[in-house]
Amino acid sequence: MKIAVCVSHVPDTAARIKVGSDEKAIDPAGITYVINPYDEYAVEEALKSKEMLGDDSEVIVISLGGDKNKETIKKALAMGADSGVLLKDENPRDSIGVAKALAEEIKAVGAELVFFGKQSVDYDNSIIGQLTSELLNYSCISVVVKFNVNDSKITAEREIEGGREVVQTELPAIITCQKGLNEPRYASLKGIMAAKKKSIEEKPAADIEQMSEVIKMHMPQPKQPGRIIGEDSAAVQELVKLLREEAKVI
Amino acid sequence: MAAKILAILEQRDGFLKRSAFETVQQASQLAKDLSLEAQAVVVGENIENLIEISNYGIAKIIHLKNSDLSSYSSSGYTSAISDYAKETDADYLIFSNTALGKDLAPRVSIRLSAGCIIDCIKLDCSSGELVATRPVYAGKALVDVKLNSDKKVITIRPNVFKAVPLNTPLNPEIEVKEISSPDLKTKVIEVKKSEGKLDVAEADIIVSGGRGMRGPENFHLVEELANVLGAAVGASRAVVDAGWRPHGEQVGQTGKTVSPTLYIACGISGAIQHLAGMSSSKYIVAINKDKDAPIFNVADYGIAGDLFEVLPALTEEIKKIK
Numbered sequence: 001m002k003i004a005v006c007v008s009h010v011p012d013t014a015a016r017i018k019v020g021s022d023e024k025a026i027d028p029a030g031i032t033y034v035i036n037p038y039d040e041y042a043v044e045e046a047l048k049s050k051e052m053l054g055d056d057s058e059v060i061v062i063s064l065g066g067d068k069n070k071e072t073i074k075k076a077l078a079m080g081a082d083s084g085v086l087l088k089d090e091n092p093r094d095s096i097g098v099a100k101a102l103a104e105e106i107k108a109v110g111a112e113l114v115f116f117g118k119q120s121v122d123y124d125n126s127i128i129g130q131l132t133s134e135l136l137n138y139s140c141i142s143v144v145v146k147f148n149v150n151d152s153k154i155t156a157e158r159e160i161e162g163g164r165e166v167v168q169t170e171l172p173a174i175i176t177c178q179k180g181l182n183e184p185r186y187a188s189l190k191g192i193m194a195a196k197k198k199s200i201e202e203k204p205a206a207d208i209e210q211m212s213e214v215i216k217m218h219m220p221q222p223k224q225p226g227r228i229i230g231e232d233s234a235a236v237q238e239l240v241k242l243l244r245e246e247a248k249v250i
Numbered sequence: 251m252a253a254k255i256l257a258i259l260e261q262r263d264g265f266l267k268r269s270a271f272e273t274v275q276q277a278s279q280l281a282k283d284l285s286l287e288a289q290a291v292v293v294g295e296n297i298e299n300l301i302e303i304s305n306y307g308i309a310k311i312i313h314l315k316n317s318d319l320s321s322y323s324s325s326g327y328t329s330a331i332s333d334y335a336k337e338t339d340a341d342y343l344i345f346s347n348t349a350l351g352k353d354l355a356p357r358v359s360i361r362l363s364a365g366c367i368i369d370c371i372k373l374d375c376s377s378g379e380l381v382a383t384r385p386v387y388a389g390k391a392l393v394d395v396k397l398n399s400d401k402k403v404i405t406i407r408p409n410v411f412k413a414v415p416l417n418t419p420l421n422p423e424i425e426v427k428e429i430s431s432p433d434l435k436t437k438v439i440e441v442k443k444s445e446g447k448l449d450v451a452e453a454d455i456i457v458s459g460g461r462g463m464r465g466p467e468n469f470h471l472v473e474e475l476a477n478v479l480g481a482a483v484g485a486s487r488a489v490v491d492a493g494w495r496p497h498g499e500q501v502g503q504t505g506k507t508v509s510p511t512l513y514i515a516c517g518i519s520g521a522i523q524h525l526a527g528m529s530s531s532k533y534i535v536a537i538n539k540d541k542d543a544p545i546f547n548v549a550d551y552g553i554a555g556d557l558f559e560v561l562p563a564l565t566e567e568i569k570k571i572k
Binding site: 133 | 322324325328348352359367479497503505512541547554
């Protein structure tokens, strides 16, 4: 079976974000880009599924973006994925635009099981997997913390407020992965060497009309620093008084 | 015929969630601002508090009913809602950005060829069209976005738009529509609830612990304070990665981004990823030994002291007034 995993290349979570001069996107200067943290769970689950399903399975990594996304594809190849596809587009596009291009490629490679991170930590959209599933008429389970596939039946647990839902569905399916699903493997030296020989196919991403438009990117109002009331439990009475009488929150 | 907005409401175990009323109120506000006709739509079997919707500004309530849809089925709910939206030619759909809303809204948007903006924290119609503001990079920056599509789907972050009941509720008009043979290809077969726990994403007050708690065995201090406040327990990434707390409690960039009324950070130094996830809280209290910790830069009130003394004292003090 063909298994696809869709990955994005995002600023490291430790990055300080500045708005770029066009006020539409961030200023990339000085920012380190990494594989989206949730996508590491997706790659791991794709590899585990391949191991479970047997030798004739194949893991294909797909990423949409600029040339720099190849670093993230290589990271997934070094972890053990078989081949990569870069859908080239240097310009930002909205989530439906991303989903449409990915859906086309998933169809082209014929993947029946597709893993995504549950959201990318740049635009925090958390909907690309669900959008793609509808475009392909695939089943989809989002925010998955436990996954099992047996024949064409899938049982997964997804995180909801205050608990988990146990969900059943069938292949073909898209799964979006949440922290806790697995422990992503490190790329071994052997894996890194092997990745150099694996192919990354490059092709232009399908051109799609955008439905949403960023008018302006801006920084949140900085929070005014407050005050340190005291240093020990003597400050506690004062704190409770302030929370009751000034903030009126308790 | 006026253009329509549908507020898609979430029920669990037959009760509408608090976030549902926030959605009703925002739909009602958009209806006023953009001259739309508002309807509230709920999918499920028996729903106990349907009538409460009218307290928040929408009189027309549509109940899409089927016993197989009492618990969530992404395929079934998507079809039921999309079919109703097509039937009524609805222009706007608004959901709450909960686990269910985030799962459902994008699917419905594809069925309707609608654009989709999720996790909005501000809706502005002053230019005559809807401009939504949403956080990106976990709140390190914000974007103002508009949709150029004819049909529009948005989700609003829970807890940001507070629901306040009207002085005089509207006269509710409930229409029940039976859904025949729903698509149950993807179906929830069981819900495993975390025992009596409030989720950080929905809580009005959060008490969070970090590495300063020194070990999982000390988190009872955080839990006790959370209990007296009726608060949810949160955690920093460091303690989740160390296995002290479940990841469902993690606040910050690879956890949950939260905006409660009160956020109490205990033994959390304030890494940039954590600050991004909680800085939009209305009031922040920090309790930390190190008075130079970055968390004090965003805290309204701070106690620079030993949390093993301060936390029990604070719990006792709050017990007195409750």
